[in-house]
Amino acid sequence: xxxxxxxxxxxxxxxxxxxxxxxxxxxxxxxxxxxxxxxxxxxxxxxxxxxxxxxxxxxxxxxxxxxxxxxxxxxxxxxxxxxxxxxxxxxxxxxxxxxxxxxxxxxxxxxxxxxxxxxxxxxxxxxxxxxxxxxxxxxxxxxxxxxxxxxxxxxxxxxxxxxxxxxxxxxxxxxxxxxxxxxxxxxxxxxxxxxxxxxxxxxxxxxxxxxxxxxxxxxxxxxxxxxxxxxxxxxxxxxxxxxxxxxxxxxxxxxxxxxxxxxxxxxxxxxxxxxxxxxxxxxxxxxxxxxxxxxxxxxxxxxxxxxxxxxxxxxxxxxxxxxxxxxxxxxxxxxxxxxxxxxxxxxxxxxxxxxxxxxxxxxxxxxxxxxxxxxxxxxxxxxxxxxxxxxxxxxxxxxxxxxxxxxxxxxxxxxxxxxxxxxxxxxxxxxxxxxxxxxxxxxxxxxxxxxxxxxxxxxxxxxxxxxxxxxxxxxxxxxxxxxxxxxxxxxxxxxxxxxxxxxxxxxxxxxxxxxxxxxxxxxxxxxxxxxxxxxxxxxxxxxxxxxxxxxxxxxxxxxxxxxxxxxxxxxxxxxxxxxxxxxxxxxxxxxxxxx
Amino acid sequence: xxxxxxxxxxxxxxxxxxxxxxxxxxxxxxxxxxxxxxxxxxxxxxxxxxxxxxxxxxxxxxxxxxxxxxxxxxxxxxxxxxxxxxxxxxxxxxxxxxxxxxxxxxxxxxxxxxxxxxxxxxxxxxxxxxxxxxxxxxxxxxxxxxxxxxxxxxxxxxxxxxxxxxxxxxxxxxxxxxxxxxxxxxxxxxxxxxxxx
Ligand SMILES: Cc1ncc(C[n+]2csc(CCOP(=O)(O)OP(=O)(O)O)c2C)c(N)n1
Ligand code: SF4
Ligand code: SF4
Numbered sequence: 026x027x028x029x030x031x032x033x034x035x036x037x038x039x040x041x042x043x044x045x046x047x048x049x050x051x052x053x054x055x056x057x058x059x060x061x062x063x064x065x066x067x068x069x070x071x072x073x074x075x076x077x078x079x080x081x082x083x084x085x086x087x088x089x090x091x092x093x094x095x096x097x098x099x100x101x102x103x104x105x106x107x108x109x110x111x112x113x114x115x116x117x118x119x120x121x122x123x124x125x126x127x128x129x130x131x132x133x134x135x136x137x138x139x140x141x142x143x144x145x146x147x148x149x150x151x152x153x154x155x156x157x158x159x160x161x162x163x164x165x166x167x168x169x170x171x172x173x174x175x176x177x178x179x180x181x182x183x184x185x186x187x188x189x190x191x192x193x194x195x196x197x198x199x200x201x202x203x204x205x206x207x208x209x210x211x212x213x214x215x216x217x218x219x220x221x222x223x224x225x226x227x228x229x230x231x232x233x234x235x236x237x238x239x240x241x242x243x244x245x246x247x248x249x250x251x252x253x254x255x256x257x258x259x260x261x262x263x264x265x266x267x268x269x270x271x272x273x274x275x276x277x278x279x280x281x282x283x284x285x286x287x288x289x290x291x292x293x294x295x296x297x298x299x300x301x302x303x304x305x306x307x308x309x310x311x312x313x314x315x316x317x318x319x320x321x322x323x324x325x326x327x328x329x330x331x332x333x334x335x336x337x338x339x340x341x342x343x344x345x346x347x348x349x350x351x352x353x354x355x356x357x358x359x360x361x362x363x364x365x366x367x368x369x370x371x372x373x374x375x376x377x378x379x380x381x382x383x384x385x386x387x388x389x390x391x392x393x394x395x396x397x398x399x400x401x402x403x404x405x406x407x408x409x410x411x412x413x414x415x416x417x418x419x420x421x422x423x424x425x426x427x428x429x430x431x432x433x434x435x436x437x438x439x440x441x442x443x444x445x446x447x448x449x450x451x452x453x454x455x456x457x458x459x460x461x462x463x464x465x466x467x468x469x470x471x472x473x474x475x476x477x478x479x480x481x482x483x484x485x486x487x488x489x490x491x492x493x494x495x496x497x498x499x500x501x502x503x504x505x506x507x508x509x510x511x512x513x514x515x516x517x518x519x520x521x522x523x524x525x526x527x528x529x530x531x532x533x534x535x536x537x538x539x540x541x542x543x544x545x546x547x548x549x550x551x552x553x554x555x556x557x558x559x560x561x562x563x564x565x566x567x568x569x570x571x572x573x574x575x576x577x578x579x580x581x582x583x584x585x586x587x588x589x590x591x592x593x594x595x596x597x598x599x600x601x602x603x604x605x606x607x608x609x610x611x612x613x614x615x616x617x618x619x620x
Numbered sequence: 621x622x623x624x625x626x627x628x629x630x631x632x633x634x635x636x637x638x639x640x641x642x643x644x645x646x647x648x649x650x651x652x653x654x655x656x657x658x659x660x661x662x663x664x665x666x667x668x669x670x671x672x673x674x675x676x677x678x679x680x681x682x683x684x685x686x687x688x689x690x691x692x693x694x695x696x697x698x699x700x701x702x703x704x705x706x707x708x709x710x711x712x713x714x715x716x717x718x719x720x721x722x723x724x725x726x727x728x729x730x731x732x733x734x735x736x737x738x739x740x741x742x743x744x745x746x747x748x749x750x751x752x753x754x755x756x757x758x759x760x761x762x763x764x765x766x767x768x769x770x771x772x773x774x775x776x777x778x779x780x781x782x783x784x785x786x787x788x789x790x791x792x793x794x795x796x797x798x799x800x801x802x803x804x805x806x807x808x809x810x811x812x813x814x815x816x817x
Contacts, residue, residue, distance in 0.1 A: 029650050029658075054662070134661045158657070158684075191659035191684035192646060263684075270683035337687040356707035357689035358745045363704050364732040366633065366724050368667035399667065404729070572668060572725050593764075 030195045032188040035159040036098070036126060037062035038195065039166025040070065044203040046093030046121070048072040049081040051445065052474040053100030054135035055189040056128035060098055061477075064486050074477055074486045077414075077445040078103035082110045082125065089123040089179075090216065092206040094170055098126040101142045102413065106446070108145070111179070115149045116226040117216050118177035118233075120207055122170035127153075128184045131306050132334035135186075135473075137394065137413065139333070141307040146181045146284045147314075150230050152237055153181040153284050154246065155262045159193040165281070167201070168246065176233050176240075183283070185306065187263045187334065238285045246281025247290060256349055257298035259291065259311060259323070264304045267340040271350060280311065288318040295322050302328065302347055306335045370399045372573045373598035375539035376466055378513035381569045381604060382520050383407040383437075388527065389430040393417035393438035393447070396472045396541075400437070404570045414442050418450025422459040433527040437464045440496065441471035441479045448503070454532035455504035462526045463505075463534045466513070467496060468541040476543060500534045513537035516603040542596060552595035552613050553602055559609035560587040566601040566610065574601055625678035627686040628779070631705045632697030633722050634668050637768035640793070641695070642673035644772060647789040648781045649677040659684035668724065670701060693778055695771050697754070698722050699738040706745060715742055716775050718754035718767050750774060750816055757808055763798075766805040773809025774816070783810065 030038060036059045040048060048070055050060045063072045075081035078099045088095030099107060104127050114123070127145065130136040146153035154169050156162040162184065169180040214222050241247060252274045260268045261280035268277060278294045280286065295301045295315075303312050303325035312325040328343035329335065337354070344350040370377050380400040383390055384407040392398055392408035393416060401408040410420055421436035423429075438447050443465050454461060471477040478484045483493035500508045507529055511522045519537075526533040557577065562585035566574050573594035576586035590601070592613065602610040628645060632638040642658050649656045660673035674686045686708055694709045695716045696702030702717040709715060717739060727734045735741060742749050752774055758766040769790070776786060787803060794802050 027650070029646055029656060186661055187659060187684065190661055191657060193657045193681075193684070194650065194655060266682045266684065270687070273682070336685055337683050341687070354687040354689050357709045357711055357713070358706040360707055361703050361735075361741065362732065363700060364724065364727040364734060366668070366670050366701075367726060368634075368669040369725065371667065396667070403726075567729065570725060574725070575723070576728050 033058040035162035039163040047088035049084040050098040078106040082107035101129040122173035255299040260304040373596040391420040395439035415446025440467040507533035641768040657684040769805040770809040
């Protein structure tokens with residue numbers, strides 16, 4: 026039966042059809058929906074949100090060692106976190122098949138960098154497959170498991186945002202019949218990577234890669250589409266689709282397995298054409314590998330950017346530059362210069378409250394990754410660094426140790442981020458006694474990625490009630506002497522807490538306790554309004570950056586706009602009323618009891 | 621380029637139901653036995669940012685993204701976003717736009733402001749603009765989230781699929797609680813479409 030599926034939905038379907046027993050992940054755009062779909066549609070598969078990608082990867086390895094086919098998914102930067110187990114798992118190899126998804130984000134739609142993870146597969150010397158649409162996303166999952174078991178290797182399936190989030194038609198099938206599960210075999214020479222054993226396994230990697238190099242020459246995943254042209258194109262992934270769209274009847278070698286590359290096939294293709302152009306997104310990965318293989322009559326990145334996503338336009342422009350395409354579809358109309366529409370913290374977001382305080386106190390804030398990263402935007406402008414998940418605390422410690430900031434230093438990170446990789450940072454702040462204040466913005470959910478459970482929410486991915494870790498008690502157990510909880514939308518309470526904690530020697534932790542407004546239960550309901558006669562145009566409320574607060578048409582005597590609140594947007598968080606000195610902002614009516 | 625591919629771009633602001641609209645359109649095309657690809661990016665860009673969804677329908681579709689200047693129809697759930705999306709509109713293409721105005725905070729304070737009349741600016745560029753007070757109709761129907769269905773109905777005569785297929789798709793994809801109201805919105809939009817033809 027044909028279904029319209031996104032690449033991510035197709036991977037989930039593929040896992041089901043491949044007989045996967047276990048799936049583990051930490052959420053991250055654009056990979057998140059894979060496990061959400063596994064949990065929603067395929068309850069026969071055990072699946073979990075792990076605290077971070079490294080744990081997810083290790084759980085997946087455990088599943089494989091126990092003989093179950095295992096799938097682990099993550100966004101590109103998640104592979105950095107999971108790199109340690111990955112590099113050595115390449116040595117041991119698998120028992121049950123093991124496939125992990127690296128969902129890269131060219132153009133950085135929702136990421137802090139656009140690293141090209143094809144190099145990770147080469148680095149770990151493991152095969153990677155690269156689908157170019159939803160159908161292939163599903164099919165390649167099945168094939169990746171076969172390769173994993175046949176060659177005793179973890180396999181990477183490399184997706185990109187366009188593949189993960191685009192939908193296309195997918196022919197679905199029933200799950201395949203797998204033989205009996207091979208339970209764990211205590212083969213220590215294979216699984217205990219002490220130097221003596223690992224040396225032998227390094228040989229296994231080299232042998233395996235040599236065998237794979239033969240295999241890829243005959244795999245249907247690498248294929249030539251011939252039309253008898255003198256020009257040849259080599260491409261893979263989404264770039265293949267763009268190239269086909271522009272030059273549907275030009276000879277093309279489509280790469281489906283990107284490591285190792287089918288060098289013989291490529292050489293024949295290059296020899297048979299007058300010119301060969303490589304169309305690939307981000308880094309010149311194919312181009313370099315092909316040149317290393319001694320094939321030089323190729324052209325590529327001199328026509329295409331290494332930055333951002335390719336698109337039909339960018340590919341056509343590159344091919345035009347190469348002189349093989351005459352006309353390029355240009356924008357139909359001259360573009361109008363328009364205002365930007367940047368992402369913003371939601372109306373009533375609890376993060377806005379403590380950022381208003383941090384801004385007021387002009388503190389130096391090392392930040393982290395989550396919705397609260399948006400606290401960096403004007404008018405709040407109250408977050409000053411963001412490197413990777415968990416970095417805020419270490420960054421604050423280092424800065425404090427070199428006396429690098431005149432102002433007191435605060436680290437801000439979310440609950441999910443704290444549990445992902447902030448705990449060890451707190452440990453360091455305690456161990457090496459750093460004078461910093463750590464704000465854990467606990468909104469009870471992994472909000473940025475669309476609302477996933479984590480170890481402190483009390484629910485698992487499979488919907489079971491479970492234990493939830495007490496973040497305050499955990500911080501105390503790590504040795505933090507002052508741990509306090511505040512309501513981030515209580516401006517005065519938060520102000521007092523921050524002022525006291527930044528003065529306290531040694532590390533302290535402030536935990537904010539208000540849930541994300543997109544959680545199922547409404548936080549508040551009744552909107553506020555501005556009494557125009559009382560408003561003096563001081564703009565204190567504008568500075569908290571709530572999208573519901575607008576400039577009024579009415580001006581003060583000094584010709585400054587008074588404030589107005591959009592009653593449909595406002596959800597009554599009360600923050601603006603608290604920063605309004607003349608008390609011009611009031612409830613529109615008495616609130617109903619909060620449900 | 622495959623000239624038989626139909627390209628439709630749907631744009632709006634996070635929360636306006638752009639994705640449901642493109643889902644409905646793709647479903648309808650699939651029910652009619654055609655190849656469909658649709659593409660959008662979700663994630664950070666959705667926190668109140670611009671959302672755009674490309675839908676391509678044909679015998680065989682390669683790229684999920686529409687090339688510039690090749691969309692026969694652009695549906696915009698917000699005035700200024702329609703203006704922004706004109707890069708994609710084909711020379712003889714149709715712009716179907718809701719008169720909804722959503723002004724971001726940043727456009728109120730400094731920098732580039734929200735244009736006074738984006739629809740007038742569109743009309744300066746092309747005569748094929750159909751502006752619909754979809755927000756007003758949606759509110760009259762009692763749910764501001766119906767702009768997407770109303771605009772789809774207005775676009776439906778240009779897309780060439782029968783009404784019954786649309787209704788089937790709505791029943792299949794919309795949450796049961798909201799099916800009736802969406803069917804009503806579709807009927808309202810269809811009436812407007814007839815009037816505008
Ligand atoms: C290594 C890594 N994994 C995943 C992500 C994707 N990601 C960005 S923010 C975030 C979650 C943030 O949740 P939380 O800390 O609770 O903050 P909130 O968004 O709820 O405010 C995730 C999973 C990432 N950037 N890096
Ligand atoms: S999703 Fe939740 S945490 Fe994120 S900006 Fe909105 S209210 Fe804040
Ligand atoms: S009370 Fe004020 S700050 Fe809170 S949502 Fe309403 S307008 Fe925004």
